[in-house]
Amino acid sequence: MGPPGSGKGTLSNLCVKNLGWSQLSTGNLCRKHIAEQTEIGKLIDLALKSGKLISDELITDMVKDWLFEIIDSVDSVILDGFPRTLPQAQAFGKIITEKMSTMCAKVVKFSIPDEKVIARVGSRFVCKNKNCQTVYSLVENSNLAPKRSMICDNCDSELIRRSDDSVETITERLVTYHKHEQALIDYYVDTGFSVVDVNAERSIESLFEEFKRINGV
Numbered sequence: 001m002g003p004p005g006s007g008k009g010t011l012s013n014l015c016v017k018n019l020g021w022s023q024l025s026t027g028n029l030c031r032k033h034i035a036e037q038t039e040i041g042k043l044i045d046l047a048l049k050s051g052k053l054i055s056d057e058l059i060t061d062m063v064k065d066w067l068f069e070i071i072d073s074v075d076s077v078i079l080d081g082f083p084r085t086l087p088q089a090q091a092f093g094k095i096i097t098e099k100m101s102t103m104c105a106k107v108v109k110f111s112i113p114d115e116k117v118i119a120r121v122g123s124r125f126v127c128k129n130k131n132c133q134t135v136y137s138l139v140e141n142s143n144l145a146p147k148r149s150m151i152c153d154n155c156d157s158e159l160i161r162r163s164d165d166s167v168e169t170i171t172e173r174l175v176t177y178h179k180h181e182q183a184l185i186d187y188y189v190d191t192g193f194s195v196v197d198v199n200a201e202r203s204i205e206s207l208f209e210e211f212k213r214i215n216g217v
């Protein structure tokens, strides 16, 4: 868990690429529904563009479908942007207890000041291909920049801005994140999940090393 722009997607990309983990990004799933104009996509388009959360029920159903489809074929999953509210965390706790009792879950919380993430999001570009959605930074000399200008390193698609990356929307998303953060942490602590707080205001290499250490990989 972590505020918008704190680096959840970027770190997840590294876990997929370097550790062979599977990434479940609820934001990516939502954007894919919208791009494919599914019934769900039509329902959530406006909320996503304006930085509002999608209903807990819809998100939890999406996560269940995704998890149950892949769970027998993967060892490790990184949940990027889920759970994000107390009802989602409770639903996830129930899934773990009832259906995946052999699974061990750990919560890693990214901490970073709001003004830093607003600056980061201002320089963010993402791959247009909704099966890819790799995240880049166009900050000068960043090692998170694409190798070729505005082209995705992984799939050669064009890079675009996200529709919810305006300053107004990111500000709204930050308010929403902070509104739910403490209730989530309290729930995790009360139910015995391990929660590790990580300073996300540092290089992605250093963050990834710390993340691997926390997870014993």
Ligand code: AP5
Residues within 6 Å of the ligand: 002, 003, 004, 005, 006, 007, 008, 009, 010, 011, 026, 027, 028, 030, 047, 048, 051, 052, 053, 054, 055, 059, 080, 081, 082, 083, 084, 085, 088, 120, 121, 123, 124, 125, 135, 136, 137, 138, 144, 164, 173, 200, 201, 202, 203, 204, 205, 207
């Ligand atoms: P989602 O896509 O999950 O957005 P978010 O949580 O707001 O987070 P972001 O994706 O904006 O940031 P990030 O932490 O992934 O940072 P990133 O790695 O890109 O959700 C979008 C929307 O979908 C929500 O608003 C909601 O409508 C809906 N939704 C999704 N999940 C939901 C849920 N569970 N419940 C209800 N609704 C839901 O990095 C940002 C930038 O910084 C990039 O340019 C990157 O290159 C750069 N960067 C990353 N790390 C570093 C670093 N260490 N140093 C310097 N730059 C860095």
Ligand code: MG
Residues within 6 Å of the ligand: 008, 009, 010, 027
């Ligand atoms: Mg993300």
